[in-house]
Amino acid sequence: MHGASWRPGGSYLCLSFYECLVWGGLRGRSESLAEVGFPFLLALQSVLGSLQLLDAFGPVYYPMVHRATRTVRFDLGINLLAPLLVLLVLWLGWAVWESRLRALFLVSLGLLVYPFLGIEGSLSAVSLLAAASGLWFHRRLEEFFTGVFALLGGFEALALFHWVFFVPLGLSSPLEGVAWVEMGLFYLAAYLAPLLVLPLLFMWILKPLLRWGLGKGKR
Amino acid sequence: MTIKLSKPGALLIFSISLGIISALYPYSPAINPEGKGVGVDIHSYVDYVHSAEIVEKDISQAFRVSDGSRPVIFMLIYGFQGVTGSDAFTAVKFLPIILNPLMIAASFFLALQAFGDEWVAAWTAFFTACGYQVTVGMYSYFLTNMLALSLAFLSLGFLFRSLRRDCNTSLSLASILGVLLVFTHPWMSNQYGATTILTIIISYNRTRKKKGSYENTKRTLLYIASLGLSDLAKTLLLHGSGAISASSTVISNISSLPEFWLDSIFSFRLRFGGTLSVFILVGLAVLGVYLSGFGEFSEIYFTIFLVLTSLLFPIGDKVIKSRLLYNVPIGLFAAIGMSSLSRWKFNDNFKKFFILFVVLNLTVYLFRSLANLV
Numbered sequence: 001m002h003g004a005s006w007r008p009g010g011s012y013l014c015l016s017f018y019e020c021l022v023w024g025g026l027r028g029r030s031e032s033l034a035e036v037g038f039p040f041l042l043a044l045q046s047v048l049g050s051l052q053l054l055d056a057f058g059p060v061y062y063p064m065v066h067r068a069t070r071t072v073r074f075d076l077g078i079n080l081l082a083p084l085l086v087l088l089v090l091w092l093g094w095a096v097w098e099s100r101l102r103a104l105f106l107v108s109l110g111l112l113v114y115p116f117l118g119i120e121g122s123l124s125a126v127s128l129l130a131a132a133s134g135l136w137f138h139r140r141l142e143e144f145f146t147g148v149f150a151l152l153g154g155f156e157a158l159a160l161f162h163w164v165f166f167v168p169l170g171l172s173s174p175l176e177g178v179a180w181v182e183m184g185l186f187y188l189a190a191y192l193a194p195l196l197v198l199p200l201l202f203m204w205i206l207k208p209l210l211r212w213g214l215g216k217g218k219r
Numbered sequence: 220m221t222i223k224l225s226k227p228g229a230l231l232i233f234s235i236s237l238g239i240i241s242a243l244y245p246y247s248p249a250i251n252p253e254g255k256g257v258g259v260d261i262h263s264y265v266d267y268v269h270s271a272e273i274v275e276k277d278i279s280q281a282f283r284v285s286d287g288s289r290p291v292i293f294m295l296i297y298g299f300q301g302v303t304g305s306d307a308f309t310a311v312k313f314l315p316i317i318l319n320p321l322m323i324a325a326s327f328f329l330a331l332q333a334f335g336d337e338w339v340a341a342w343t344a345f346f347t348a349c350g351y352q353v354t355v356g357m358y359s360y361f362l363t364n365m366l367a368l369s370l371a372f373l374s375l376g377f378l379f380r381s382l383r384r385d386c387n388t389s390l391s392l393a394s395i396l397g398v399l400l401v402f403t404h405p406w407m408s409n410q411y412g413a414t415t416i417l418t419i420i421i422s423y424n425r426t427r428k429k430k431g432s433y434e435n436t437k438r439t440l441l442y443i444a445s446l447g448l449s450d451l452a453k454t455l456l457l458h459g460s461g462a463i464s465a466s467s468t469v470i471s472n473i474s475s476l477p478e479f480w481l482d483s484i485f486s487f488r489l490r491f492g493g494t495l496s497v498f499i500l501v502g503l504a505v506l507g508v509y510l511s512g513f514g515e516f517s518e519i520y521f522t523i524f525l526v527l528t529s530l531l532f533p534i535g536d537k538v539i540k541s542r543l544l545y546n547v548p549i550g551l552f553a554a555i556g557m558s559s560l561s562r563w564k565f566n567d568n569f570k571k572f573f574i575l576f577v578v579l580n581l582t583v584y585l586f587r588s589l590a591n592l593v
Contacts, residue, residue, distance in 0.1 A: 064492025064591050142569050149572035156579035163586035170249030183587060190496030194483040196505055197544065200552070201529035203508040204522060 038094060039140040042131040043147025045087045049127030051181070052080045054188070056121035061187035074184045077177045081120065084127050091130045103133035156182065227341035231327055234344040238319035241353050241585060245592045246312075256312055257592040258360020268296055268307040287453070291370075291403040292363045315357060318365045322356075323348045325372035330551050332376040332383075333517035338561075342554035346500060349581035350550050354494040354588040355541075364545065367404030370396050371411050372548070378442055379517050382435045390438055394445035401449045408446065410546055414524040415443050421519055435516060482537040490541050494588045499580055500553050507555030521551070 055076040062069050095103050110126030117125075135144055158175050159182040166173035173179070199206055244250070245257045256262065267284045281293035299317065300310040323344050330336075330343035347353070356365045374396035381389035401408045423436045487496045508525065512518045528543050535543060557577070561570055 062488055062493060064494070064588070066591055067492065067593060069489055069492060142566050146566070146569040146572050149569070149576040153572055153576040153579055156576060156583050160579055160583045160586070163583060163590060167586075167590050168244065168247040168249055179583075179587070182583060186498075186584060186587075187493060187496075189498040190487065190493055193496035193498055193501055194480075194487045196498065196501045197483075197487075200501060200505045200508055200547075201525055201532055203505070204526050204529070207509060 036143075038134065038138060039143035040147040040150075041087060041090055041094075042134045042138070043144050043151060045084070045091065045127045045131040045134075046144075047148060047151045048080050048084055048087070049124045049131065051076055052084060052120055053117075053124035053128065054184075055080075056117045056124060059188060061184060061190075063183050063187045072184070074188065076181060079120070081123055084123050088123070088127060088130060091134060094134070098137070100133070100137055103130075103137060106133050225337065227337040230341040231324075231344045234323050234327075234341075234348040235320045237345075237348040237582070237585065238323045238353065239316055241348070241357065241589055242313065242315035242319050244586065244589045245357065250590055251593045255593060256308070256360075258357060258362075260360040260362070261311055264292075264296070264311045264360065264362060265307050268293065268311065288405055289363045289403055291399055292366055295366065311362070314362055315365075318362060318369065319348075319353055319356075321369045322352065322365050322372070325369040325376070326548065326550050329372040329376040329379075329548070330554060332379040333515075333521075333551070334555075335383075336558065339551075339554045339558045342557045343548075343550045345578070346503070346550035346553040346557075346581070349585045350500050350553070351491075351495050351497055352545065352550070354585060355491045355545055357589060358491045358494055358592060361545070363404050364407065364542075367400055367407040368546065370400040370403055371407060374400055375411070375520070378439070381438055382516055385434065390442065394442055397442060397446045398449040401446055401453060405450070405453075406542070407546055408450070410527070410543075411524075412443065412446050414520060414527055415439065415446075417523045417527070418516065418520045419443065421523070422516055439516075478536075479533050482535075482540055485537045486541045486544075490537060492588070492591065495541060495544065497581070497584060499577060500549060503554075503556035503560075503577070504549050504552035505556070506559065507552035507557075510559050511552075511555060521548070524548075 054074050058073045058075065060071060060073050063072055064070075091107075092104075094100075095107075107126055107129045110124075110129045111122050113125045114122035135141065155178065159179045162173050162175035162179040165171075166175065246254060251257070256265075270284060281290040281297070284290075284293055295317075296307070296310050296314060299305075299314055300307065303310065303313075305313075326347040327340045327344040331340035334340070352365070352368065355361065374393050377389045377393035377396065380386060381393060397408075400411070419436060419439045422439070423433070426433055426436060487493065511521065513522055525547070528547060532540055532543055557574075561574065565573075
């Protein structure tokens with residue numbers, strides 16, 4: 001017998017034992033790769049999309065540089081459009097394969113941002129919506145956050161290498177841009193610190209209130 | 220003979236090493252080619268040392284400098300000069316080589332005695348090493364405050380140990396270290412002493428209701444009495460700045476409530492170069508405080524500490540706000556949060572990458588802050 005037919009949706013007809021083994025193995029491997037890789041793809045979209053969105057907004061922060069407080073506008077220094085587009089194409093492949101029309105519609109809403117933030121902003125918004133809808137349908141939150149922290153950890157490791165190797169030795173650092181972006185993210189997150197200190201100090205009021213509220217909710 | 224190092228032990232050693240490196244890093248030739256002093260108060264300390272004529276080996280001058288509020292730090296500087304044979308500026312410049320690791324080790328000891336958990340203690344050491352107590356301490360050169368934190372942590376650690384083990388030796392050590400605290404930083408001894416008094420009252424009420432033994436209450440009363448008597452001796456006999464005069468400086472820095480938000484933003488965003496705003500550390504501390512109980516004496520103590528701090532925080536000006544926060548054992552609360560998170564049922568890869576991210580983020584914060592002190 002010769003020739004194998006491939007039906008949409010993934011089922012197939014094996015014509016020989018050897019062909020079954022090969023195609024079955026490849027299909028199995030590609031499916032498990034997709035299972036493992038998809039949350040990581042969403043994590044990459046989220047991280048890169050967030051960075052590009054911040055770049056599009058250009059928020060101001062106040063870092064201490066050489067003991068002086070400066071006013072700096074957030075700037076990535078590079079354009080992430082190409083990697084975001086590649087990730088979006090991969091995501092579209094998933095959406096088409098799984099026939100997720102609602103996800104496609106939701107993601108297209110990100111294009112509404114274009115008149116206000118331009119191509120960078122709208123692509124970032126589309127990427128973040130794609131990641132959110134992918135998570136909604138896929139529901140692999142732990143793997144997603146593992147990917148997020150792995151990416152951020154790698155980013156921090158590069159910044160650390162700048163500060164502990166290049167800076168004390170007075171060498172010209174190829175990682176200075178990474179360190180600068182990392183500093184920007186720190187000082188942007190620092191806006192939340194005065195808010196976080198309040199629950200830290202007033203937890204003795206908040207905790208009984210939360211327990212009372214949650215207890216009421218359960219009843 | 221092989222020595223096995225546990226993972227918490229390795230984290231402790233790493234944290235202490237970071238403390239020592241933190242004292243030297245801002246003086247690396249590429250960062251600070253002129254070897255300038257990095258802290259705001261460094262020259263004040265050098266001036267105090269010169270004015271006290273400690274160089275002429277008159278150690279009693281330590282009780283006259285700075286209104287006699289902090290003799291212990293000047294004796295430490297004097298001792299450091301004696302051991303290293305250095306001048307006043309060099310001694311003050313490199314004193315953090317002792318103070319940073321001391322504070323980190325003391326925080327480890329406190330957490331171990333308070334919770335009996337090696338991982339909580341090791342994380343406390345790490346979060347102290349990479350937290351704002353080192354960075355703000357180096358920025359402002361809060362040498363006295365850092366020494367006071369070390370003494371407070373050690374003193375409390377021995378107190379908790381004596382209560383758990385009925386050990387008089389630990390109680391004696393707690394009292395001696397508490398007395399040293401009074402002679403180091405009266406503001407901090409007020410903050411920690413007031414907390415101890417309120418904790419005794421609550422502990423006594425609980426014991427009365429349960430009809431239990433008052434042994435712990437008696438020990439803690441002895442402890443607070445030793446602090447009170449030493450403060451009286453400092454004020455009356457040595458004419459030093461004690462608890463009452465320290466409290467008056469706090470009251471004179473009361474701000475109005477409408478200025479709360481502006482003062483907060485200034486304290487976090489601008490004061491100390493924004494190094495107080497460690498989002499991840501404070502976030503973990505919030506989780507730690509939420510998960511803390513109110514059963515053990517140590518848990519009651521730390522809750523009361525936050526209650527008292529929270530009562531003064533809204534009305535203190537930007538200086539008081541930042542100093543109150545500086546004295547909070549933030550590393551301990553963050554360690555409770557971190558230890559709890561690592562015990563929750565997440566998959567191993569998630570935990571590993573989360574922990575790695577937190578460790579790297581805070582280590583970058585430490586080195587970046589230190590590199591920008593000059």
